[in-house]
Amino acid sequence: MAHANSSYTCIFVTTLFIFMIASPRADAAGTSVALLVRVDQSGKGDYRKIQDAIDAVPSNNKELVFILVKPGIYKEKIVVPADKPFITVSGSQANSSIITWNDSGDIFESPTFTVLASDFVGRYLTIQNTFGSGAKAVALRVSGDRAAFFGCKILSYQDTLLDDTGRHYYSSCYIEGAVDFICGNAASLFERCHLHTFSEADGAITAQRRESPSEDTGFTFLGCKITGVRTAVLGRPWGAYSRVVFALTYMSNVILPQGWDDWGDSSKQSTVFYREYKCYGPGADTKKRVQWSEKLTDKEAEFFLTKNMIGGKSWIRSTPTRFRKASTAISNNSTGHA
Incomplete structure (x- = not known):
């Protein structure tokens, strides 16, 4: 069953514009000076653990805090609380600053790294959940508004990235998994990212959870x-009004010809919004795609290209x-943080 693409796009634009007016950027985001906090396992920084540095940021923080993570493997389960906005956690290279844990089970409790705060930035980090197959095991959960990730590697098997709620931006990130490994109900743009699937049959890359036509997600x-190991589909609907667009994306032959799956519920075929636009590669051939997915026209695609x-x-x-060093109020060096 086909959709009226233009009406869906119009609703999305209108509701998002209203949302933007209602939630303007906070003042701290406009500044270029940040408080510098260093995390170094060797003891040469302000803290040995990333969580300790986050804990030291005051509640209702109003200034940019830049937490620089020196190379190392940080075995931590990290939470950025909702009352601590404007934090950046940055490594210098994703391959050298590695945050790892191995929880499984509840999708909201298993993440290695959980972001509840708004205006968070993650840069050049590897965030991984090493549990493996057999259960939900989230590497990264993003539940705050206005979160951005640059050059990060996000690794697990099932439900790797819980892109939960808010507006999010992922640039040049590597994300891998096998089952629904990008899931949630955020409004998110993934730009120049590499998605790698371990699916051995028809596992879905995305499971977007939009549950009503009024949600701007x-x-x-x-x-x-x-890329991938064997075969997979682009997505399946966690929510009845699931919305996913792939534009100008290279698809290897890992993508099955049908492209999408209705998760065993044919009623969702009339409500999902699954679109492709000028994708290329052996997996991008749309001749055998399910009839309830479509291509975007040039006009419809304009909104999704920025x-x-x-x-x-x-x-x-x-x-x-520009940076300024942390005062003693936030810096406690590494003593007592072994």
């Missing part, structure tokens, strides 16, 4: 690359250009 993958779809120009911030 959905995943857009722009200029991305999809950061406007998440209001990103108002909140995605560049790296601070």
Whole structure:
């Protein structure tokens, strides 16, 4: 069953514009000076653990805090609380700053790294859940508004990235898993990301959870690359109104010809919004796609080809250009933080 693409896009634009007006960027995001806090396992920084550095940020924080993570393997289960916005956690290279844990079970409790705060930035980190197959095992949960990730590696098997709620931006990230490994109900743009699936049959890359036509949520993958081990589908509907767009994306032959799955519920075929636009590669052939997915026209695609779809120009911030050292109020060196 076909959709009226233009009406869906119009509703999405209108509701998102209203949402942007109602939640303007906070003042701290406009500054270029950040408080520098160093995490170093060797004891040469302000803290040995990433969580200790986060815990030291005051509640209702109003300034940019830049937590620089020196190379190492950090065996931590990390939470950025909702009352601590404007935090950046940054490594220098994703392959050298590794945050790892191995919980499983509840999708909201298993994550290695949980972001509840708004205006969070993650840079050049590996965030992984090493539990493996057999259970839900989230590496990264993002439940705060205006969160951005640059050059990160997000690794697990099932439900790797719980892209839960809020507006999010992922740039040049590597995300791998096998089952529904990008899931949730955020409004997110994935730009120049590499998605790698371990699925051995028909596992879904995405499981987007939009549950009503009034929700301004959905995943857009722009200029991305999809590779894998055997075969997979692009997505299946966690929510009845699931919305996913792949644009200008390379798809290897790992993508099955049908492209999408209705998760055993044919009624969702008339409510989902699954679209592709000028994708390429052996997996991008749409001749045998399910009839309830469609291509976007050039006009319809315009909205999905910029950061406007998440209001990103108002909140995605560049790296601070100036830093000041942490005072004793936030810096406690490494003593007592072994």
